[in-house]
Amino acid sequence: MLRILILLVVLLVVALTTWQDRYLSTRWHDPLYVGIYPIAADDSPVTRAYLAALDVERFRPIDRFFAREAERYHLSTSEPFRTRLRTELQDRPPPRTPDAGLLATALWSLRLRYWAWRVSGHAHDPEDIRMFVLYHDPALTPTMPHSLGLTKGLIGVVYAFAAPEMNAENNVVIAHELLHTVGATDKYRLGDDAPRFPDGYGDPGQKPLYPQLTAELMAGRRALSPDKWQQPMSLDQVVVGPATALEIRWPQHAR
Numbered sequence: 001m002l003r004i005l006i007l008l009v010v011l012l013v014v015a016l017t018t019w020q021d022r023y024l025s026t027r028w029h030d031p032l033y034v035g036i037y038p039i040a041a042d043d044s045p046v047t048r049a050y051l052a053a054l055d056v057e058r059f060r061p062i063d064r065f066f067a068r069e070a071e072r073y074h075l076s077t078s079e080p081f082r083t084r085l086r087t088e089l090q091d092r093p094p095p096r097t098p099d100a101g102l103l104a105t106a107l108w109s110l111r112l113r114y115w116a117w118r119v120s121g122h123a124h125d126p127e128d129i130r131m132f133v134l135y136h137d138p139a140l141t142p143t144m145p146h147s148l149g150l151t152k153g154l155i156g157v158v159y160a161f162a163a164p165e166m167n168a169e170n171n172v173v174i175a176h177e178l179l180h181t182v183g184a185t186d187k188y189r190l191g192d193d194a195p196r197f198p199d200g201y202g203d204p205g206q207k208p209l210y211p212q213l214t215a216e217l218m219a220g221r222r223a224l225s226p227d228k229w230q231q232p233m234s235l236d237q238v239v240v241g242p243a244t245a246l247e248i249r250w251p252q253h254a255r
Contacts, residue, residue, distance in 0.1 A: 026182055026249040028075055031082040034062075034178065035127040037120055038088045041159070044137035050162035051088055051135060059083040061171050062178070065235040073240070073250045081178065084125070091119050093132055093157055096148075113153040129154040129181050131174060135162040147173055149180025156181055168234035175235060176217055184244045187219040194229055195219035199243035216241040 038054055040047045066080045094111045097104060120130050136144065138161045149156040156177040160170040187200035195216060198204030201223055202214030215222035217238050221229040232238050246252060 028077055028080060028249065030077060031079045032128040032182075033126040034081050034083045034129045034131060035086045035120065035123065036083055036174070037086045037130060037132045039090075039092055039132060039134045040088070040162075041092070041134035041136045042140055044140055044162070046137040046139070047135050047162040050164070053164075054085065054088075056083070056085040058167060059085065059171065059174070061168065061235050062175050065171075065175060065238065069240045070250075073245055073252075075250060081129075084123075084127070086120065086123065089119055089132070091115070092134065109150065109152060112150070112155060112157070116153060116155050129156070129178065131156040131158060131178060133158045133160050133170075133174065135160050138163050138166070147177050149177035151181055151183055154181045169231065171235055172217075172220070172232055172238060175238070176220055179218060179240075179244065179248060182248050184218050184247045187216050187241065187243065188221060193221060194227075195221045195223050197223075199241060202239050202241070213237075214239045216244065218244045 036059055038051055040051055060083070062083055063079065063081060067078055070078060070080050093115055094108060096108050096112075100108060116130055116132070120132075121127055132155070134157070136159065144159040144161070147156070147158040156174070158170075158174050158177050160166070160173060187196050188194060189196055195201055195212075196219065200216050200219030200221075201209075202212050202216050206212060209223075210226070211224040212222050215232040215238050217240050219241075220231065222232055222237060223229045240250070242252065
């Protein structure tokens with residue numbers, strides 16, 4: 001009985017913390033501070049050189065993108081997110097088994113949140129969301145695993161390329177996972193990653209419909225035709241769609 005009581009107390013604390021995070025992170029009265037923690041995912045000299053050259057300006061396009069979209073949606077704050085580059089971490093997050101079941105996934109989520117609490121969040125300035133970006137040498141890892149963003153704990157784990165020419169595309173992935181942490185859901189089809197119509201289209205009312213001029217952020221693809229799509233090259237080709245705005249509690253009157 002004592003063990004059951006302790007487990008119930010832990011679950012209650014987790015539930016209350018999650019609710020509080022969700023409420024406070026979607027009020028949009030003030031910027032949400034985003035700590036970006038770079039991590040070397042391999043021992044390649046290419047990755048080491050890339051991380052050594054990282055600076056906060058590398059992530060400014062993310063701030064500018066959300067500021068642009070906030071203006072379109074008449075958000076009360078002109079700066080929804082403010083990124084801050086943190087010191088490189090030497091520790092890597094616990095891996096997630098691709099075929100993990102419900103219980104294993106829940107346990108992994110708790111492990112990830114404990115790991116994030118242990119290795120980060122010690123800065124003196126505010127930090128609402130933590131994004132852990134694992135950089136890979138493209139020659140060693142030409143295809144990235146799926147990144148993820150968790151509302152529980154406001155944590156993101158992003159797999160990115162350690163290549164300057166991929167900076168803009170890395171920022172698209174970071175922005176995508178960042179919105180996951182505040183409640184946005186994916187807008188693409190499972191299996192083939194095709195953007196779902198209409199919520200996954202940058203402009204579902206565009207005429208002619210194809211090719212779409214922009215990609216919806218949570219779809220992550222720009223529809224070129226009914227059976228062809230491509231990843232956006234930068235956040236300049238991306239928008240936040242109405243369905244996503246509704247999920248993160250943005251006003252529903254975009255320009």
